[in-house]
Amino acid sequence: MHTHVSIPGRAHRAEGARTIHRALTEEVPVALVFNGTTQAVMMATPADLADFAYGFAVTEGIVTDLGQVEDFEIAEHAQGIEARFWLRKDRANALSERRRSMAGPVGCGLCGLDSIEQVHRAVPRVSYDLRLSTTELSQATDALRDFQSLHDLTRATHAAGFLLPGDGVTLAREDVGRHNALDKLIGALIRRDIAPATGAAVMTSRLSLELVQKCAFAGIPTLIAVSAPTGAAVRLAENAGITLAAFARSNGFDLYSHPHRITDEAAHVA
Numbered sequence: 001m002h003t004h005v006s007i008p009g010r011a012h013r014a015e016g017a018r019t020i021h022r023a024l025t026e027e028v029p030v031a032l033v034f035n036g037t038t039q040a041v042m043m044a045t046p047a048d049l050a051d052f053a054y055g056f057a058v059t060e061g062i063v064t065d066l067g068q069v070e071d072f073e074i075a076e077h078a079q080g081i082e083a084r085f086w087l088r089k090d091r092a093n094a095l096s097e098r099r100r101s102m103a104g105p106v107g108c109g110l111c112g113l114d115s116i117e118q119v120h121r122a123v124p125r126v127s128y129d130l131r132l133s134t135t136e137l138s139q140a141t142d143a144l145r146d147f148q149s150l151h152d153l154t155r156a157t158h159a160a161g162f163l164l165p166g167d168g169v170t171l172a173r174e175d176v177g178r179h180n181a182l183d184k185l186i187g188a189l190i191r192r193d194i195a196p197a198t199g200a201a202v203m204t205s206r207l208s209l210e211l212v213q214k215c216a217f218a219g220i221p222t223l224i225a226v227s228a229p230t231g232a233a234v235r236l237a238e239n240a241g242i243t244l245a246a247f248a249r250s251n252g253f254d255l256y257s258h259p260h261r262i263t264d265e266a267a268h269v270a
Contacts, residue, residue: 055187
């Protein structure tokens with residue numbers, strides 16, 4: 001399936017109206033299926049779907065390493081796409097005990113949970129002491145721009161990038177949903193045998209609760225964004241041992257939790 005489509009329309013501006021063609025991002029239903037049972041259906045950009053599926057499986061706690069996956073395939077249908085996993089028996093049994101079903105529209109990573117308690121699920125504490133300089137952190141969101149080809153074309157996608165100390169942003173993924181982009185990035189890392197704990201996640205979006213949850217399950221110690229965090233995200237990051245940096249621009253950033261991973265003194269500690 002294509003990631004974008006050209007659609008005709010009418011542009012209305014102060015100088016008048018004219019016919020245009022715009023490149024628009026596609027979004028399709030993607031069903032995450034484990035041992036024949038659909039665990040979730042998410043609206044996503046149809047690119048890097050194996051990365052998306054593996055990242056989702058990790059950040060939802062369904063698998064903890066690739067050895068628990070016996071087989072995997074992508075199946076395209078007229079109405080959407082299935083990402084099909086066959087899990088080792090012990091993981092399949094564990095999953096059946098915590099069944100959840102969600103139909104998530106773009107931008108909502110927590111829709112369809114069975115109870116309020118599941119929103120505030122326990123997450124692992126991240127203890128890895130990644131070190132970043134203030135310069136690296138300040139330049140992170142600008143560096144991510146070089147990986148946003150779909151956004152450049154459509155102006156409608158988020159990106160998640162992997163910032164490796166000393167090397168800059170080395171890998172990134174795009175999607176219409178910010179949480180999908182992060183899942184794609186995490187999946188890309190684990191499928192390439194790159195330890196998520198060795199770098200920071202960089203986001204083009206606000207920092208919400210589910211993004212911190214996903215970083216905790218993946219073991220990412222630092223989360224950086226161009227926009228603001230929510231209060232719930234800050235509280236969870238503090239409890240999960242994650243360094244949270246927001247409003248990251250070339251002129252600086254704000255730190256909200258665990259500032260010890262940032263090596264210089266130029267940061268503003270909120």
